[in-house]
Amino acid sequence: MKAPPPLRGLRGRLLMAFLLVAGVATLTTGALTFREARTGVLQQSQDGVIGQFRDHVDDLAADLDFPPDQDQLNLFAEQLARSEPSKNWRVLAAYGGLSATSSPQDPFEQLTPDLRKAVASGGNTVFQRVTRHGSPALVVGLPVTFGTAERPTSDPSGLAVFLTVPQTTEQAYVQALVPAVERATVPALVLAVLLALLAARGVLRPVRELRRATRSIAEGHLDTRLAVNGSDELADLSHTFNETAAALEKSVAELRRMEARARRFAADVSHELRTPLAAMSAVTDILDEDAAQLDPDTATAVRLISEETVKLARLVEDLMEMSRFDAGAASLHLDEIDLADSIRRTLASRAWLETVEARLPPPGTLRGSLDPRRLDVIVANLVGNALRHGGRPVRLHLFEREHPDDGRRAVIEVLDSGPGIPESVLPHVFDRFYKSDTARTRTEGSGLGLAITAENVHLHGGTIQAANGAHGGAVFTVELPLRQDEPPPVPAEPAEGSHP
């Protein structure tokens, strides 16, 4: 299991989501606020302007003679513009073909033809916001009608008055809102990031705990449990995990108990068999010696008992050895030895030097820290097996090989010239009591020889393989790590004899 890339994990996704929500929220709020504020500010100023303008027009138009001439029109526009204290009004008065502006030669370019037409056609006040050369202005058009305050009529007088007021102040107010919104957005986003991280932590911590606990279970620590905090979905998951782990632990413990009981039984049986066998084994030599003087039937019976006692003793010994492996009680007594010398002596002590073609490295070239007695068992079982079940000649090769994991390894190959091992049997050759041919009669071996060999190899941290050679015949390959760099535990000076 590896950590996800930064932005694909839960933390990244939560961060993105929180940022998105915060961003959209602040921007929307900002935009709406901005729009409302802008509308409000402009509306207010324009209502004020229009109201004042209408009042001033009402005041001044009453004094105007109809139809007005150019001079009167000029005066009217001028007075109208001056009636506003802020002095930023520009007025255009139009009557028929005449038109006058408050300041001379004013082109009045903000006045659009549409506005002019709208004023001419209807009797209502018309206004428009115009932005020209970057500066906004409010343009108001007002048709003057006849009538009195008591009886207002809508008879158009033909006189239209237009007003242009710059709205830079209002614009400035509105513009000031933009940085305010911007300033509000930044803390909101920062807050969103913090909240996202906090939320991610809240979710990720239990998830990380769960991952650690799962890995711990996978490593065999079945007593791993999670602390359940709160009552959310993650707490529920932790709770479920704990229940599962407890159930698993219980079943595994039960299985182990059963297995231990079975192994214990095998060990106990072998142990109990040993005492009567010890008495029988002690007297087999006497039976062998005296058999010749007995009558033939009794002699056969006596020899049979003697032979089978020896086999039984070996079988029980093998069973005991197997039980020790099962119980983990088998221990290595390592000693620095010359492998070629050791193997040659194994062959010599069983009178196999003539029957086995051994290709061994020269003395002193292949040394390593091994258990000499177990090496003897490995070699004797493999060669014995080849001699019994394979065909002669049997060859044994010993050489050294560099292994990528644990450095130098001794390789022992035992090859026979028999028919080889059937493919279906190969995976089972190291099984206990496995007989490839069910009809096969009992052989010399206990049926545990190769299983014990494999256990001895594994105890050394080595590997064993069975295969068929390219030219027929079975090939057993044993690889044993030599561990020469480790000090052999046996000669440790003060702790001598204290090894298990």
Add this chain to the structure above:
Amino acid sequence: MPRVLLIEDDRAVREGVQLALRRQGHDVAAAGTGEDGLEQLRSFRPDVVVLDLMLPGMSGLDVCRRIRGADDQVPIIMATARGDDMDIVVGLEAGADDYVVKPVQARVLEARIRAVLRRVGGTPADGTTPKTETHGELTIDRAALTVTHQGAPVALAPSELRLLLTLSASPGQVFSRQQLLEAVWEHSYHGDSRLVDACVKRLRTKMGEPPGQPRYIQTVRGFGYQFRSR
């Protein structure tokens, strides 16, 4: 006729082994308990003791310690179940000379008894004049088979004596455990090297070697042992 004391609690095993050893020409006395065995040790004066480690009441280990505690250097062969590894180690440290694994065939036990008895006997006749050697504060008399340390005699069990004689015969030479097993115990090359380690340990203790700094018998890491004369 070698005299063998057999201490074994199981009646059938005891009778079987007794029968077999008698047939091999030994004078055998048998005891069913450790207490009885110690009693017979005094009256029978055996040349070798075959001792079952699993005894009811006083254990075989206790019997072994009692014998050695009484400064009796009679050779002791333990009969034990293989796999009772701790028992073997403790038994060897308690002073046993050798061990056999039950069930044992009579001829195997007989061979061990003969080997242990040979250790008690004199040095193999090599024709050279027996001599007394001195290594530092250690004096070895190869003829009388006595060892003195700082002038005081050191009581050595047969295996310990034979091991010391073997090592000190060639000071400076490194012996592998397998070589020593063959030379002293007459075991096969693949014997139990713990016999050697336990025996060396006992020897060092008896010679008053300071722990961790042996003067005479040196451990050669990765190879075996060496006697250093000084």
